Amino acid sequence: MEILGMYPTWYVPYIGSGWVMGITGTIHILASHTSIGAAFLFALLETKAYREGKPWLLDYIRRYGIFLLIFSYIWGSVTGPGIWYSTTVASPRGISGLIHNFVWVWATEWVFFVTEVIGVYALVYTIGKIDAKTHLKLTWLFAIASLETLLLIIGILSFMMWPGGDRWYRTGSVLDGFYNLNIFAQMSMRAAFMCVAAAIVGSIVVAGVKDRAQRTEIARFIAKMGGVGLVALIPLFFWYVQTLPPNAKIILAARLPAYTPQLLIGILATTAFYLVWLAWKPTWLPGPVAAAMTAFLLLFGLWPEERARESLRKPYVAGQYIYGNQVISRDVPGKGVRSEIPAMREHGLLALHPFVPADLKEITPQNRLEAGRVIAAIACSNCHSLEKTGLLRPLPAKFGGTTDPRVVRAFLDGPLYTGAIPYMPAIPLSEKERDALAYFIAHSSEGPATLSAVKPKSPEIR
Ligand code: HEC
Structure with missing residues (x-):
């Protein structure tokens, strides 16, 4: 008799393996998105410093850079492998399905990731030690490498939601899986969120700038960046919803907590208020308030959003052919997979x-x-x-x-x-x-x- 290709089950009492992945993933997303948003903030600020002859802006970049090394790179590096470990035991076939499809995408992503990590160290430690133009190039290189890591990972994440058509099931081709219906909407939504995250985390560093005029100028710059991201998020969210599969739309309409719309509006309003405050009264912004706002973004913005995205994918864990409980639910001729x-x-x-x-x-x-x-x-x-x-x-x-x-x-x-x-x-x-x-x-x-x-x-x- 045939057997199912199942693995032992990892059971986590009370919270379930899903929450272990969720908690690890949410911290990782805050760390990684902040880092990518900050990379662009650095590149734009440094271009401004270069053009307008304001070298003191570099001091903010250096301090934010050091903060990132601790905040994003340590927490990102702990939770990144944490995601691999927890998903591998919680959802071995889900992860296996993704690896069998996207191994070269991941390999490519790692090339950019290594460039990004080397880039952030190089950029922080060479400020003021190499000539300004070379440093500016280095900062842009860091920003572009960071963005590439995001683009590649989103192709995989969005395939998890669904390939968006029949083609991939027939061809099993990596490009048919990667350029799925959901990819560009999710990419732009996350890019907008990154601007918000970089602005809010960046405000912790702004709170430490002593000179009032300098603090005001930087605060207004990052508030503008966060504001653009926040405004863009609204239409992008509706676009994203359009690209979801039918099962997700049913969950969205009927199975999310009843307070979801109020929660979304509340988070948007609080964040908007904070950014306006940052631009308006940057000299009255204690560090702990900025840190509390970061915690708010994590707990009330990212965590419910990530949980909702997980729910929306149900009953599948990946590609609408692997169920959450690891059973293969349909034939995928392109991959030689049978239901x-x-x-x-x-x-x-x-x-x-x-x-x-x-x-x-x-x-x-x-x-x-x-x-x-x-x-x-x-x-x-x-x-x-x-x-x-x-x-x-x-x-x-x-x-x-x-x-x-x-x-x-x-x-x-x-x-x-x-x-x-x-x-x-x-x-x-x-x-x-x-x-x-x-x-x-x-x-x-x-x-x-x-x-x-x-x-x-x-x-x-x-
Ligand atoms: C792939 C994920 C998944 C698996 C596996 C799964 N369920 Fe569910 N189940 C859900 C979701 C999502 C809901 C909707 C829950 C909600 O609204 O909170 C649900 C709801 C339910 C409900 C309530 C009915 C309803 O329509 O809301 C029952 C009963 C239930 N599940 C029983 C089971 C049993 C028994 C098993 C195992 C034999 C199981 N489920 C396996 C995802 C799953």
């Missing part, structure tokens, strides 16, 4: 999963609870916490806290089996598996609040 749904429909999940212990391959009344737990971990836990009190769409709550296995069973037999819900995978479990899973879910609603109270037996699935 695993027919095999699951025929044999169920446990029998085909290579990492399920032998004593769970056959469900009996004795191992029913344990089998249900393992099925939930494999098939649902990428998108749902299994604990009552979990934070990631907790399963017991999604079933309304029911303790009646028959209620759960009706859902498993119906929409979940056929895949009738646009934001959830089709999960065609066998008769006995549905029975065990329903039993486990009903049990976790009534029983212990924590999953660990249901004793784990199989060491590889925790």
Whole structure:
């Protein structure tokens, strides 16, 4: 009998593996976007310094540069590999699918990334030590290399949302995947956001400039850059929404938290107010206020935005052919990939999963609870916490806290089996598996609040 190409499941209690990736990714995005936005800020400011003969502007660039080395490059370098580690264990097939498509794009990105890292050190440490024109070239080189890293990564990220047509599935070509429907909208939206991030983080450094006239001039310059980014974000957001796949539009319309529009408007208004203040009263801007605004951007801007983007992609993790629970959902002839749904429909999940212990391959009344737990971990836990009190769409709550296995069973037999819900995978479990899973879910609603109270037996699935 064939097997599913599945890996062991990485289960993180309460927050789910999704949040681990989300937290790591959000910090990384703030660090990386700020760095790219700042690279352009440096290039523009230094051009101004050169043209208008204002060498003191370079001192701000040097200080912001050193701040970036600590803020962006240390945090970026810790969270970057963190994203690789966490996605590899949380979503091994998602990452594998991307690598099989985009390995050379990543290789190219690394060339630019190395240039960027060398560039930022070179630019910070040679200020005032080499002639002005050469330094200006170096700064522009840093800015362009930084931007290239973003452009290349967005091609991959936007493919994760969807290729946007049928072509890629037939050809499997890297360019068909890269130039997907979503890429330019997402690229421009992020470029606009980078200007905002660079301005807000840059205001922390502005707060340290002693000379009042100089502080005012720099503050107005960065406030203008942030303002342009903020205004551009609004139409770009609507363009981005236009390029989303149908499942994402359904989630956007119906499944995001009800306060999402108010939240978006609130963040825009607060940021706009801050930038106006920065331009208007730059001499009254204590460092802690600027730092608090950066934290605000991270917590209320990026985190909900990244969570929403993750939700919008559901039920897929990549390219609309790999489900969030790692099962391959459709044929991709261009890559020689076959859908695993027919095999699951025929044999169920446990029998085909290579990492399920032998004593769970056959469900009996004795191992029913344990089998249900393992099925939930494999098939649902990428998108749902299994604990009552979990934070990631907790399963017991999604079933309304029911303790009646028959209620759960009706859902498993119906929409979940056929895949009738646009934001959830089709999960065609066998008769006995549905029975065990329903039993486990009903049990976790009534029983212990924590999953660990249901004793784990199989060491590889925790
Ligand atoms: C790829 C991600 C994914 C997987 C895997 C997944 N779900 Fe869901 N599920 C979702 C999303 C997204 C929602 C909408 C949730 C929300 O609005 O918070 C949802 C909602 C639900 C709901 C509520 C019904 C509704 O329409 O809102 C139930 C019940 C549910 N899931 C059960 C399950 C079970 C049982 C499994 C495993 C056998 C599972 N899900 C696997 C993504 C997933």
